[in-house]
Amino acid sequence: MSETAAQETTAHTASTAHGASIELENLTKHYPGGAQPAVDGVSMEIKAGETVVFVGPSGCGKSTTLKMINRLIEPTGGRIRIGGEDVTDIDPVKLRRKVGYAIQSAGLFPHMTVAQNIALVPRMTGWPKARIRARVEELLDLVGLDPGEFRGRYPRRLSGGQQQRVGVARALAADPPVLLMDEPFGAVDPITRDHLQDELIRLQHELHKTIVFVTHDFDEAIKLGDRIAVLRERSHIAQFDTPEAILTNPADDFVSGFVGAGAALKRLNLTRVRDVEMRDYPTVTVDTPLQQIFGHLRSSGESEILLLDRRRRPYKWLRRGDLMRAKGSLARAGTLVHDTVTRDGTLRDALEAVLTDNAGRVAVTGRRGEYLGVVDMETLMNSVHELLEADRLEAMEAQHELEEARAQQTHQEQEGPGGVTKA
Numbered sequence: 415m416s417e418t419a420a421q422e423t424t425a426h427t428a429s430t431a432h433g434a435s436i437e438l439e440n441l442t443k444h445y446p447g448g449a450q451p452a453v454d455g456v457s458m459e460i461k462a463g464e465t466v467v468f469v470g471p472s473g474c475g476k477s478t479t480l481k482m483i484n485r486l487i488e489p490t491g492g493r494i495r496i497g498g499e500d501v502t503d504i505d506p507v508k509l510r511r512k513v514g515y516a517i518q519s520a521g522l523f524p525h526m527t528v529a530q531n532i533a534l535v536p537r538m539t540g541w542p543k544a545r546i547r548a549r550v551e552e553l554l555d556l557v558g559l560d561p562g563e564f565r566g567r568y569p570r571r572l573s574g575g576q577q578q579r580v581g582v583a584r585a586l587a588a589d590p591p592v593l594l595m596d597e598p599f600g601a602v603d604p605i606t607r608d609h610l611q612d613e614l615i616r617l618q619h620e621l622h623k624t625i626v627f628v629t630h631d632f633d634e635a636i637k638l639g640d641r642i643a644v645l646r647e648r649s650h651i652a653q654f655d656t657p658e659a660i661l662t663n664p665a666d667d668f669v670s671g672f673v674g675a676g677a678a679l680k681r682l683n684l685t686r687v688r689d690v691e692m693r694d695y696p697t698v699t700v701d702t703p704l705q706q707i708f709g710h711l712r713s714s715g716e717s718e719i720l721l722l723d724r725r726r727r728p729y730k731w732l733r734r735g736d737l738m739r740a741k742g743s744l745a746r747a748g749t750l751v752h753d754t755v756t757r758d759g760t761l762r763d764a765l766e767a768v769l770t771d772n773a774g775r776v777a778v779t780g781r782r783g784e785y786l787g788v789v790d791m792e793t794l795m796n797s798v799h800e801l802l803e804a805d806r807l808e809a810m811e812a813q814h815e816l817e818e819a820r821a822q823q824t825h826q827e828q829e830g831p832g833g834v835t836k837a
């Protein structure tokens with residue numbers, strides 16, 4: 415059932431390998447000297463193209479389970495199947511070509527350039543030079559880094575977020591169907607982390623890999639996971655379900671404890687900015703003459719206008735008063751745009767941005783930071799209201815079905831097996 419090898423193009427570098435299923439059967443790791451196994455007979459099926467997130471307390475065995483999938487850690491028991499093929503005993507080097515791996519702090523080699531870091535696996539695999547070069551360019555572009563600017567840089571000259579992007583590009587280099595990510599965004603600041611999460615979601619829309627992602631952060635799990643496996647000690651599965659099901663119906667107290675307070679707010683993590691209506695705001699660019707900006711603002715009926723830079727990225731909010739005081743130059747006028755959200759950002763990201771902005775709105779940007787529209791408090795309030803109303807109706811329906819099933823069962827019990835009413 416391996417859909418990967420056959421699909422790989424040789425003439426071209428384009429990503430073609432979609433995800434492959436992963437099956438873990440009774441997978442066990444007993445470290446030498448450990449009183450108990452670190453991972454104790456975990457079995458799960460991960461569908462092709464799915465993103466599954468492992469969450470659980472520190473030391474519960476998340477990383478060990480993950481690293482057994484590419485056999486960075488050798489299991490002491492059980493089987494691993496990828497795309498239906500049993501890979502428990504194949505050559506680990508061969509296995510790792512099918513499985514990309516990204517870790518916290520990117521783990522880039524400091525003495526190699528960005529391009530050399532990304533090219534590692536394709537080089538080992540013996541790709542021709544021209545194909546490697548084209549693949550590096552394609553991947554840098556894919557993770558949102560300008561190849562011209564970044565291919566020759568050394569890792570120490572990159573920000574934490576940029577290093578992490580290169581780490582993801584490297585993991586994707588040989589176009590593996592499976593991507594393992596071990597707390598890849600654990601070491602970056604919260605805003606960069608949010609952006610990297612958004613990028614991963616966007617990438618996954620394009621690539622459809624099978625991703626297994628480890629995190630401590632339940633909010634991250636909700637945002638990224640198609641399904642979440644909440645693990646307890648020795649990787650025992652407490653619940654393995656969709657984020658919606660875990661939030662609205664946690665299996666037990668352990669899972670509830672993990673979900674934590676504010677389930678309604680966390681629900682906002684499940685809706686994307688792309689799912690709500692954006693407002694079209696009046697915009698001008700830094701090259702627009704001041705007089706024209708005035709005219710534009712007046713005819714728009716809005717109290718402010720968004721100034722874009724030459725690459726159409728949001729730059730400043732300009733109010734009428736700012737323009738009056740500008741005295742012919744916009745250099746000092748207006749308020750710099752501090753925060754933006756992407757279409758893959760969550761409503762929670764948008765709400766946070768809107769709440770910290772005293773004018774109650776945030777600009778939405780595309781892949782290269784270009785302006786797409788604006789989300790404001792009113793849009794958000796309406797969406798949240800609709801969301802909670804839909805949840806309430808769904809819960810009522812589920813309750814109703816449950817009561818009907820119970821009534822039917824009682825009825826059957828009263829009727830008896832032959833349908834004859836007992837006297």
Ligand SMILES: Nc1ncnc2c1ncn2[C@@H]1O[C@H](COP(=O)(O)OP(=O)(O)OP(=O)(O)O)[C@@H](O)[C@H]1O
Pocket residue numbers: 445446448452470471472473474475476477478479630
């Ligand atoms: N190389 C090793 N030798 C012996 N024991 C180990 C080794 N690596 C991990 N362990 C133990 O196995 C258990 C599971 O560790 P693991 O790193 O998989 O947990 P984790 O859930 O990923 O933890 P964290 O969230 O803190 O990274 C822990 O009790 C740990 O001490």
